[in-house]
Every structure is written in C-alpha cells, then in structure tokens.
Amino acid sequence: MNFDELTSFLEKRVQNSLPGDFAHQKMKPKLPSGAPLKMTHATPPRKGGVLILLYEDDGMVRFPLIERPSYEGIHSGQMALPGGRYEQEDLDQYHTALRESEEEIGINRHDIEIIGSLSEFFVAASNYMVLPVIGKIEKKPSFIPEPREVADIVTPEFGQLIDDARLKEKEITVRNGFKMICPYYDLEDRVVWGATAMMLSELVEIMKEYPTR
Template sequence: MNFDELTSFLEKRVQQPMPGDVAHQRMKPKMANGAPLKLKHSTPPRKGGVLILLYEEEGSVRFPLIQRPSYEGIHSGQMALPGGRHEKEDMDLFQTALRESEEEIGVHREKVEIIGSLSEFFVAASNYQVLPVIGKINHKPSFIPEPREVDDIVTPPITHLIDPARLKEKEMSVRSGYRLICPYFDLEGRTVWGATAMMLSELVDILNEYPVR
C-alpha cells in the first residue's frame, strides 16, 4: 500500500458512516460454555483515547502495538494500542490519545498528524469508553517504551490486518476465571484479541474498501 494514497483515502473515509458494532462483533470473545458474556458496572464509563499511528518503513505501512506488563489488573500482559485515560488537561480525546502515546512509546505529539477516528468503543472489561484515533507520521519513529507501562513494542504491517491467514481463534482463560473462545489477529507472533482486536476490526472493514493493495 502506498502511504500517501492510503492515508488520503482514510482521511476521506472516516468522514463517512462507519461500520461500527457490526465490525466489532466479529472479534468479540464468547464464553466457552455458550453462555452470554455480560459485564455490568455500577458507575458510568471513564473516557479514554488510543492511537493507531501509521508510518512508512521500506515501502510498508506499519503501526505500533504495545504489550502491557504483567500486573494485578484486567489487561495484564495483553497487546494493546498505545493510549489511556482522559485527563483534565486534555482538550478532547484526540489529545488524550496523543499525550498518552507520547508517554508510552515516546513519539512526540506535535509530530503526529491526525487523520480522524474510528467509532467510539465501550471496553466492558474495564468500563472505558474509548476513541480510536488514527494518526500519521512522515518518518519512521524512534520508539521509546515507558517501562512501567510497556513491556515491548511491535510494528506489524497494516496489510497483515487484512490477511485472512492471520485471523485465528483459540480458547483462553482470563483472570476472572472465565474460559473464552477468542477470535484474534496473529501479528508479529503476538495474540491481539479482546477490545484491541474489536477496534482494529473496524479498520479492517475500511481497509477492505481501499481499491489498491
């Protein structure tokens, strides 16, 4: 994919109606025993933003994913898009995504050009309403992981998202004790599942509209 042509296409496409929940549902985990997976919260969801940062390296359009460290939390060890919680200093969730990504992977926010966003997504596991922001940077970034929040950074080609061979499914056990059947993307040998996979699934639908591969 040509970087300039792809990002130009995305900038126009995100202004149109989005696939939304139809795309999200394809990557939604299911209970292994067939029971409905329902999570309820007593408080309103917190706001957050994540960043899909596109850049070109040797003719390939890539984006960074982070691996969270192991900790006593719902997303321990998982693959994720860089981003995090909205803070009072943020004018909007676009700024949240840029600020948090700068903190986590070391890419200065002023160097990132915003393309637009995907549909807002409710992360039921952690009670967050998240805006997936799409941005671009016109050179290969020098990533600097924040060690308390990031164990590793991988940078798969965006074409791997639309490669059917990388869309897989397996049974997984989560910290709550549930056994889940999880669709996932196999990217750079990592299992990208759950909320991150569901958000990326909407990007997949849009990429499949792109006329040039």
C-alpha cells in the same frame, strides 16, 4: 501498499458512516458455551483515547502495538494500542490519545498528523469509552517504551491486519481461571484479542472498500 494513498483513503473514509458495532462483534470473545459475555457497571464509563499510528518503513506501512506488563489488573500482559484515560488537562479524546502515546512509546505528539477516528468503543472489562484515533507520521519513529506501562513494542506491517490468514481463534484463560473463546489477529506472532482486536476490526472492515488495482 502505498502510504500516501492509504492515509488519503482513510482520511476521507472516516468522515462518512462507520461500520461500528457490526465490525466490533466479529472479534468479540464469547463463553465456551457460545453464550455472549455480559458485564455491568454501577458507574458511568470513563473516557479514553488510543492511537493507531501509521508510518512508512522501507516501503511498508506499519503501526505500533504495545505489550502491557504483567500486573494485578484486567489487561495484564495483553497487546494493546498505545493510549489511556482522559485527564482534565486534555482538550478532548484526540489529545488523550496523543499525550498517552507520547508518554508510553516516546513519540513527539507534535510530529503526528491526525487523520480522523473510528467509532467510540465501550471497553466493558474496564468500563471505559474509548476513541480510536488514526494518525500518521512522515518519518519512521524511534520508539522509547515507558517501562512501567510497556513491556514491549511491536510494529506489524499494516497488510498483516487485513490478511484473512491472520484471523484466528483460540481459548484464552484470564484472571481467576476464567476461560473465553477469543477471535484474534496473529500479528508479529502476538495474539491481539479483546478490545484492541474489536477496535481494529472496524479498520479491517473499512479496508474492504480500499480500491485495488
């Protein structure tokens, strides 16, 4: 997959109508009974931003995912895109995604060129409205994980994401023994599920339009 052709396609494509919830629903966890998960919150969602950072490495297009450390929280140990919550210092959610990614994985935000964004996504588990920002960087980054927020960084090849063989499903047990049936992407032998998988699913849907030779 050619890096320049891919990033050029995405930059143009995200300016048009996006598949949004149609794509998100394909990766949404459900109860073992098959019933959909329902969560309500008493307060409005906070804003956040995450980064899908594309770069070329030895002829392959890759992007970083982080593994969250184990902690007493909703997203303990999960695979995620780098990013976090909007702060008052941020100009917008694009800035949030860049700032948080710099803090979490040690990339210089000024080296990143923004391509665009996917649809805003509501993370029901933590009550956040997140903007998935797509960016590119012209050189292979040297990642430096922030140990309080990042247990590990993996860099799957972009082609894995759009490989149907990588789309799987399993039962996952979360806090308090709560079980869910979760579609997931098997990337670098990691289980990428939940909100991250749902956001990436929109990118996968868009890539169905990518011209092939």
